[in-house]
Amino acid sequence: MDISITGYGAVSPFGHGVGALWDALVAGRSGVHVLERSGSFWEQVPIRVGADAALDADTALGRVRANRLDRSQQLALVAADEAWADAGAPTVEGDRLAVVVGTGIGGVETLLDAHDVLGASGARRVSPRAVPMLMANGAAAQISIAFGARAGAYTTVSACASGAEAIATAARLITTGEADVVIAGGTEAAVTPVTMASFAQSQALAKPGDDDPTTLSRPFDVDRRGFVLGEGAGIVVLERADHAAARAQRSHGTLAGWGITSDAFHITAPLADGSEQERAMTAAIRMAGLTGADVDHVNAHATGTPVGDAGEAAAIARAVGTGALVTAPKGAIGHMFGAAGAVESILAVRAVETGVVPPTLNLERLDPAIELDVVAGTARTAPVRTALNNSFGFGGQNASLVFTSA
Numbered sequence: 001m002d003i004s005i006t007g008y009g010a011v012s013p014f015g016h017g018v019g020a021l022w023d024a025l026v027a028g029r030s031g032v033h034v035l036e037r038s039g040s041f042w043e044q045v046p047i048r049v050g051a052d053a054a055l056d057a058d059t060a061l062g063r064v065r066a067n068r069l070d071r072s073q074q075l076a077l078v079a080a081d082e083a084w085a086d087a088g089a090p091t092v093e094g095d096r097l098a099v100v101v102g103t104g105i106g107g108v109e110t111l112l113d114a115h116d117v118l119g120a121s122g123a124r125r126v127s128p129r130a131v132p133m134l135m136a137n138g139a140a141a142q143i144s145i146a147f148g149a150r151a152g153a154y155t156t157v158s159a160c161a162s163g164a165e166a167i168a169t170a171a172r173l174i175t176t177g178e179a180d181v182v183i184a185g186g187t188e189a190a191v192t193p194v195t196m197a198s199f200a201q202s203q204a205l206a207k208p209g210d211d212d213p214t215t216l217s218r219p220f221d222v223d224r225r226g227f228v229l230g231e232g233a234g235i236v237v238l239e240r241a242d243h244a245a246a247r248a249q250r251s252h253g254t255l256a257g258w259g260i261t262s263d264a265f266h267i268t269a270p271l272a273d274g275s276e277q278e279r280a281m282t283a284a285i286r287m288a289g290l291t292g293a294d295v296d297h298v299n300a301h302a303t304g305t306p307v308g309d310a311g312e313a314a315a316i317a318r319a320v321g322t323g324a325l326v327t328a329p330k331g332a333i334g335h336m337f338g339a340a341g342a343v344e345s346i347l348a349v350r351a352v353e354t355g356v357v358p359p360t361l362n363l364e365r366l367d368p369a370i371e372l373d374v375v376a377g378t379a380r381t382a383p384v385r386t387a388l389n390n391s392f393g394f395g396g397q398n399a400s401l402v403f404t405s406a
Contacts, residue, residue: 001174001175001240001241002240002241002242002254003171003174003175003238003239003240003241003254003255003256004238004239004240004241004244004249004251004252004253004254004255004406005236005237005238005239005251005252005253005254005255005349005403006086006087006088006090006237006238006239006244006249006250006251006252007082007083007084007085007086007087007088007236007237007252008082008083008086008234008235008236008237008252008346008349009078009079009080009081009082009083009084009085009086009234009235009236010079010082010232010233010234010235010343010346011053011055011075011078011079011232011233012024012031012053012054012232012333012343013031013032013033013051013052013053013054013230013231013232013333013334014029014031014054014333015054015055016054016055016060016078016082017082018082018086018346018350021333021343021346021347022347022350022358024332025329025332025333025347025358025359026356026358026379027379028332028358028359028361028377028378028379029332030214030331030332030361031051031054031230031332031333031334032049032050032051032213032214032216032217032228032332032333032334033049033050033051033213033214034048034049034213035048035049035050035052035191037193039193041193041194042193044193044197045193045196045197045200046197046200046207047196047199047200047205047206047207047208048196049206049208049213049216049228050191050196050228050229050230050231050334051228051229051230051231051332051333051334051336052191052230052231053075053189053231053232053233055074055075055078057069057071057074057078060074060078061074061077061078068129068133069133069138069142070106070107070109070110070133070134070138070189071107071109071110071189071231072103072105072106072107072108072109072138072139072187072188072189072190072233073107073133073138073139073142073187074189075187075188075189075231075232075233075339076101076139076142076143076185076187076233076235077139077142077143077146078233079185079187079233079234079235080143080146080147080183080185080235081146082235083183083185083235083236083237084147084183084237086237087237087239087249088247088249090181090237090239090243090244090247090249091247092180092181092243094148094149094150094151095150095151096151096179096180096181097147097148097149097150097151097179097180097181097182097183098149098151098152098153098154098170098173098178098179098181098182098183099140099143099144099147099149099152099153099154099182099183099184100140100152100153100154100155100156100166100167100169100170100173100182100183100184100185101139101140101143101154101155101156101166101183101184101185101186101187101235102155102156102157102158102161102162102163102164102165102166102185102186102187102338102339102341102342103136103139103155103157103162103186103187103188103337103338103339104157104158104159104160104162104188104190104337104338104393105136105188105190105195105337105338106134106135106136106137106138106139106157107133107134107135107136107138108134108189108190108192108194108195109189109190109192110130110133110134111130111134112192112193112194114126114127114130114134136155136157137153137155139155139187140153140154140155141153143183143235147183149183151173151178151179151182152173152178152179154166154169156169156186157338158338158393158395158397158399159337159338159393159394159395159397160301160303160335160337160338160340160341160391160392160393160394160397161260161341161391161392161393161397161398161399162186162337162338162339162341162393163185163186163187163234163336163338163339163340163341163342163343163344163345163391164186164258164341164342164345164389164391164399164400164401165260165341165391165397165399166184166185166186166341166342167184167185167236167238167255167258167341167342167345167401168258168260168399168401169184170182170183170184170238171238171255171258174238174239174240180239180240180243181237181238181239181240181243182237182238182239183235183236183237184235184236184237184238184342185233185234185235185236185339185342186233186234186336186338186339186340186341186342186343187232187233187234187338187339187342188230188231188232188233188336188337188338188339188340189231190229190231190337191229191231195229196229199229202268203226204226204227204305205226205227205228205229206218206224206225206226206227206228206304207225207226214361214362215362216228216362217304217330217331217332217334217335217361217362218304218331218362218363218364219300219302219303219304219309219328219330219331219360219362219363220300220302220309220313220326220328220360220363220366220367220370220372220374221304221362221363221364221365221366221367222365222366222367222368223364223365224304224305224306224309224367225304225306226303226304226305227303227304227305227330227334227335228304228330228334228335229334229335229337230330230333230334230335230336230337230339230340231334231336231339232333232336232339232343233339233342233343234339234342234343234344234345234346235342236342236345236346236349238255241254250406251406252349252350252352252353252406253349253352253353253403253404253405253406254403254404254405254406255401255402255403256287256288256289256290256386256402256403256404257283257284257285257286257287257288257289257290257401257402258283258284258287258399258400258401258402259279259280259281259282259283259284259285259286259287259398259399259400260280260283260397260398260399260400261276261277261279261280261283261398262276262395262396262397262398263276263396263397263398264276264396265396266396267394267395267396268394269307270307270308270311270312270392270396271311271396272307272310272311273311273314273315274311274312274313274314274315274318275315276396276398277311277312277315277390277392277398277400278315278316278318278319279398280390280398280399280400281315281316281319281320281388281390281400282319283400284388284400284401284402285319285320285388285402287402288386288402288404290386290402292319292320292321293320293321293323294385294386295320295321295324295386295387295388295402296324296325296382296383296384296385296386296387297324297325297326297327297348297351297352297357297384297386297387297388298316298320298324298325298326298327298372298387298388298389298390299327299328299329299344299345299347299348299351299387299388299389299390300312300313300316300326300327300328300390301328301340301390301391301392302328302330302360303330303335304328304330304331308392309328309367309370310367310369310370312390312392313367313369313370313371313372316372316390317371317372320388322371322372322373323373324372324373324388325357325373325375325380325382325384326360326372326373326374326375327351327357327358327359327360327374327375328360328363328374329343329344329347329358329360331360331361331362331363332358332361337393340391341389341391341399341401344389344391345389345401345403347389348387348388348389348401348403349387349403351384351387352384352385352386352387352403352404352405353405354384355381355382355383355384356379356380356381356384357375357379357380357381357382357384358375358379359375359376359377359378359379359380360374360375360376363376363377364376385404385405386402386403386404386405387402387403387404388400388401388402388403389401389402389403
């Protein structure tokens, strides 16, 4: 069954909108900066560079509504509003409309704030809204309420693969006949002292030196030294192709295949050889009825870690070959965790639509062990009929999606 992407929306370090994100990436701009945070907890965090989302939620959603939502829910709702409008606000019965939104951590900002209030002022000062704001399924639930989706409101929690798994889950709901239209994607707002401190302690974050903070995230570069924490949301509207055609709605592209595997190896470290990542890619390509040689473009997970980038690059070379144009957006937007797979899926679809592959920011010297055509410096223009998006998460969770032209 053909599945059309009829709408998309995003919130990123470049603001609200897919257009703002895409234009910035194609132009080679960075959303990474020194975080302007204050307080005793932030003063203890050794690394305070990130790529938080540029969104004034009070303006976008209204102050009253925004105050009742965790930051991750705010981002998801704003992106969903854009995606729904972009899809032409489909006329669909609520029992044929579903929601699937992934997140790696959920409402962590609300949880930490409530804990601080409890300690400082006592239980009576903790908001009764804290639980619905912090629960991981909050974003999916809020979107289902906003759009009247009654065919299910699902939440995928698969670390950095969450957003991509949400899109795959949405596609399954359509192929099994449980829904005609699904609002799907991922959201994350985890730029907090606890998460930053933990990742710093685990040596996963890139350490600032005397260099420009915008150069810290360096996927595939020989000098890569870890990732930069990002924040954002990406939402797509998936629709049965004949349903979209019946209402004469244009499509951005087609979700042609997906593959999900797990390493079953380690809670944080990936399999060094990337074998299960390769299997996810080949499964997605096979479902699409294609071969690796048919893939023109790969949007790589590539977070900028020494082991992770090398393993994925080897897996891509085996699954797809070395001819596809590869890019790694995390050099510009950081690692959005649960939102990454959704935001980067939108970027893969945009590459198919436009025939443009954005550059990998800060890639100055490609690691000689990586035998891929990684776009660097400036954007590359070429026919992109098929794009593969990779998302791999802690716990060894791997998700690959294949997108083709409409």
